[in-house]
Amino acid sequence: MKCKDVNSKLIFFLDEELPATEMQAVKEHLAGCTDCALFAEDMKKTLSILETEKTPELNPFFYTRVKAKMESQEVEQVLNHRPVLVRVLQPLAFSIILLIGIYAGIKLGATGTTSKTKTVLAEQDMIPYWNELDAEPIESFLME
Amino acid sequence: MSDIEIIEQLKQGNEQAFRKLVESYRKLVVNTCYGLLHNREDAEDVAQDVFIEVYRSVDSFRADAKLSTWLYRIAVNRSLNHIRDNKKHRWFSLFESDVKTENKKLLQVESSLTDQPEFELENKQRAIILHQAIGSLPEKQKVAFSLSKYEDLSYQEIAEVMELSVSSVESLLFRAKKNLQKKLYTCYKKKCM
Numbered sequence: 529m530k531c532k533d534v535n536s537k538l539i540f541f542l543d544e545e546l547p548a549t550e551m552q553a554v555k556e557h558l559a560g561c562t563d564c565a566l567f568a569e570d571m572k573k574t575l576s577i578l579e580t581e582k583t584p585e586l587n588p589f590f591y592t593r594v595k596a597k598m599e600s601q602e603v604e605q606v607l608n609h610r611p612v613l614v615r616v617l618q619p620l621a622f623s624i625i626l627l628i629g630i631y632a633g634i635k636l637g638a639t640g641t642t643s644k645t646k647t648v649l650a651e652q653d654m655i656p657y658w659n660e661l662d663a664e665p666i667e668s669f670l671m672e
Numbered sequence: 673m674s675d676i677e678i679i680e681q682l683k684q685g686n687e688q689a690f691r692k693l694v695e696s697y698r699k700l701v702v703n704t705c706y707g708l709l710h711n712r713e714d715a716e717d718v719a720q721d722v723f724i725e726v727y728r729s730v731d732s733f734r735a736d737a738k739l740s741t742w743l744y745r746i747a748v749n750r751s752l753n754h755i756r757d758n759k760k761h762r763w764f765s766l767f768e769s770d771v772k773t774e775n776k777k778l779l780q781v782e783s784s785l786t787d788q789p790e791f792e793l794e795n796k797q798r799a800i801i802l803h804q805a806i807g808s809l810p811e812k813q814k815v816a817f818s819l820s821k822y823e824d825l826s827y828q829e830i831a832e833v834m835e836l837s838v839s840s841v842e843s844l845l846f847r848a849k850k851n852l853q854k855k856l857y858t859c860y861k862k863k864c865m
């Protein structure tokens with residue numbers, strides 16, 4: 529077996545996943561080749577870190593933290609309820625009002641031509657009441 | 673309390689059952705998250721979210737499924753989301769320069785601890801290389817590899833968690849190891865520490 533072949537199989541050799549004949553061939557090569565043996569040793573050390581990390585120290589407050597986090601998320605949800613109303617429902621209400629306004633405007637515009645006289649009359653009825661309020665000062669102004 | 677009992681009582685909102693679930697599966701969940709995140713605080717933080725999700729969605733848990741499989745799946749998904757959310761926006765990953773950056777950070781911290789045995793520093797440097805190498809693997813390879821190495825799951829169990837065939841898992845693990853070997857070799861040759 530050549531160095532290149534050995535290097536490409538080392539990780540499987542270290543995990544003992546090669547067929548028996550290949551396991552033997554790699555083993556024999558490593559016994560006689562310092563370069564490959566050094567890399568094998570280096571990789572073995574690095575991969576052995578995995579073993580040391582497998583048994584973490586357990587945090588004794590873990591459950592308490594889970595509960596606290598859960599409760600704070602529930603409070604947050606309640607608080608978020610208002611902003612949802614404000615952020616979504618308010619613009620929605622405004623849009624609806626605007627649409628009603630536009631619709632009413634179109635309706636009025638459409639009916640305006642047919643019942644023009646009626647509107648004008650109604651307008652004339654209204655004017656005196658409006659004018660009475662501020663017409664008087666003008667009249668008295670002219671009189672002077 | 674068996675898994676079925678835990679689930680049944682959890683569905684009824686029993687707090688003791690929830691405590692039992694957390695105590696029994698805390699190690700599994702934290703370890704799974706750590707295998708993907710390689711940071712203790714992040715792993716615990718994500719693990720807490722896993723249990724909260726379990727508590728809130730227990731009604732959707734099927735009685736014929738395995739509790740551990742469900743927990744593994746949530747832990748993996750949440751960890752991957754955490755990685756995606758925290759990923760620096762880059763077009764490509766630079767394994768070697770990431771190792772160097774992390775090593776520099778380590779040495780800055782370690783220089784103050786002069787009485788530390790040398791092999792401890794060496795192990796910390798090896799851990800950086802290993803974590804960066806695992807972290808640079810494609811997502812599915814990374815999941816398969818960490819479930820295999822940190823949780824010692826069989827191909828069959830990994831296949832269930834990842835909802836893949838056993839042969840797909842075999843191929844993922846094969847490619848993961850090939851990629852790791854390549855990265856470790858580069859690091860070894862270029863002395864990236």
Ligand SMILES: [Zn+2]
Nearest residue numbers: 531561563564
């Ligand atoms: Zn050789």
